Amino acid sequence: xxxxxxxxxxxxxxxxxxxxxAQWVVGFVDGEGCFFVGINPHxxxxxxxxxxxxxxxxxxxxxxxxLHALKQFFGCGVVRRNHGERMAYRVRSLEHLNQKIVPFxxxxxxxxxxxxxxxxFRRILLMMQDRKHLELDGIEAIRDIAAKMNxxxxx
Amino acid sequence: xxxxxxxxxxxxxxxxxxxxxAQWVVGFVDGEGCFFVGINPHxxxxxxxxxxxxxxxxxxxxxxxxLHALKQFFGCGVVRRNHGERMAYRVRSLEHLNQKIVPFxxxxxxxxxxxxxxxxFRRILLMMQDRKHLELDGIEAIRDIAAKMNxxxxx
Numbered sequence: 001x002x003x004x005x006x007x008x009x010x011x012x013x014x015x016x017x018x019x020x021x022a023q024w025v026v027g028f029v030d031g032e033g034c035f036f037v038g039i040n041p042h043x044x045x046x047x048x049x050x051x052x053x054x055x056x057x058x059x060x061x062x063x064x065x066x067l068h069a070l071k072q073f074f075g076c077g078v079v080r081r082n083h084g085e086r087m088a089y090r091v092r093s094l095e096h097l098n099q100k101i102v103p104f105x106x107x108x109x110x111x112x113x114x115x116x117x118x119x120x121f122r123r124i125l126l127m128m129q130d131r132k133h134l135e136l137d138g139i140e141a142i143r144d145i146a147a148k149m150n151x152x153x154x155x
Numbered sequence: 156x157x158x159x160x161x162x163x164x165x166x167x168x169x170x171x172x173x174x175x176x177a178q179w180v181v182g183f184v185d186g187e188g189c190f191f192v193g194i195n196p197h198x199x200x201x202x203x204x205x206x207x208x209x210x211x212x213x214x215x216x217x218x219x220x221x222l223h224a225l226k227q228f229f230g231c232g233v234v235r236r237n238h239g240e241r242m243a244y245r246v247r248s249l250e251h252l253n254q255k256i257v258p259f260x261x262x263x264x265x266x267x268x269x270x271x272x273x274x275x276f277r278r279i280l281l282m283m284q285d286r287k288h289l290e291l292d293g294i295e296a297i298r299d300i301a302a303k304m305n306x307x308x309x310x
Contacts, residue, residue: 020266021178022178023176023177023178023179023182024178024179024181024182024185024266025182026179026182027178027179027180027181027182027183027184027185027186028182028183028185028186029182030179030182030183030186030221031182031183031185031186031187032186032187059267062268063267063268066185066266066267069266111175111179111221111224112214112218112221113215113217113218
């Protein structure tokens with residue numbers, strides 16, 4: 001490790017085969033993750049609104065390799081610039097959220113209060129599977145849940 | 156899990172026996188931890204300065220139970236209010252830093268660029284073991300290392 005100290009640049013090149021451990025992912029997401037549900041006006045939808053759940057982890061670009069490692073770990077999502085020097089790992093596909101992200105955090109529970117956001121996020125995804133978001137009643141119920149999420153996470 | 160969704164207050168009471176896993180701690184510290192070395196004027200020291208290394212994890216008070224879990228995990232440190240609604244887990248004892256914090260992160264390496272801060276932190280602790288911080292030359296060398304640490308962490 002001392003040689004890394006002397007030459008920090010070496011740390012910038014992480015081996016491609018670096019694999020994350022599940023509990024590391026849980027700890028990192030407890031710190032840096034965000035479960036968000038956007039609700040945007042959308043005239044072409046019957047309900048008049050589009051519901052857009054997303055799972056996001058934002059980092060300074062110096063740690064972009066961690067975002068790529070998360071993408072590899074979950075086997076879905078994209079790494080894009082968020083704004084300025086901030087990069088984001090983002091999963092928006094309903095299929096990937098339902099089949100990869102949600103099952104992972106069911107099997108490996110978060111330890112911070114983000115767990116409450118996750119449970120609300122999962123509840124909204126289940127409502128969408130029941131097509132509730134296509135009716136105005138459902139939109140209002142989803143909006144009520146989403147309004148109580150994400151106290152202080154970056155996305 | 157659905158019952159926690161219905162009654163989020165239940166999550167506020169975590170069982171006392173909750174134990175963290177090492178990789179969760181690494182992931183959480185990659186996101187939220189800080190290795191900091193303060194250098195303050197101190198007329199009573201031969202060198203004129205006091206060197207104060209500290210390991211800190213800051214969280215909103217809603218997640219104070221995680222800070223207590225970290226204290227239990229490392230078997231050292233204190234949990235105190237940082238400012239406003241922010242709480243901090245903090246280890247300042249040189250003995251605890253040298254015997255508990257540093258060996259843990261040697262055995263369980265960080266994955267983010269905070270690893271570079273950790274290596275500088277460890278180097279300064281080693282210099283202090285060699286009593287370098289008691290001479291002005293040593294203070295200047297420590298100051299040079301410390302000045303390049305902690306790009307964007309909260310303490």
